Amino acid sequence: MKVIALLLIAGYVSSEYVSTRTSCTYNGKSYRDGQSFPSSDGCNTCSCGPRGFVGCTRRACVKTCTYNGKSYRDGQSFPSSDGCNTCSCGPRGFVGCTRMACIKPIGCNYNGQRYAVGETFPSSDGCNTCRCDRRGQVGCTRMACFVDRRP
Incomplete structure (x- = not known):
């Protein structure tokens, strides 16, 4: 029946x-x-x-999750706090992240010199300043340089 x-x-x-x-x-x-x-x-x-x-059961379904103080939609992907992995907002508000090894550069090379992460140094033009970032890349200011051509 x-x-x-x-x-x-x-x-x-x-x-x-x-x-x-x-x-x-x-x-x-x-x-x-x-x-x-x-x-x-x-x-x-x-x-x-x-x-x-x-x-x-009749629990309310959570359609968002929170990671490092920020809210994300269900299914949304975002960078992990380590800077090299990826996380996503899963069902029931759970966050899942990849667990790849992060290769952190020890420093930067610029004009044949080695600089530590966070270190600042003069640009090759002599008037701008450069900095070694955590990804091992060099970034420099781009101010116009005054060239004194007097003898």
């Missing part, structure tokens, strides 16, 4: 189910009595109860 109903009891809600003695069906899949499984919303958990009844 097939019975189709909607059950709403003490914080549980169910979808369509087919009653049998030792199992239930939820969204086309069969489950054993007492077995738990994910709800179709991806946020809640359901379980197969007595006489084929399906009960599901």
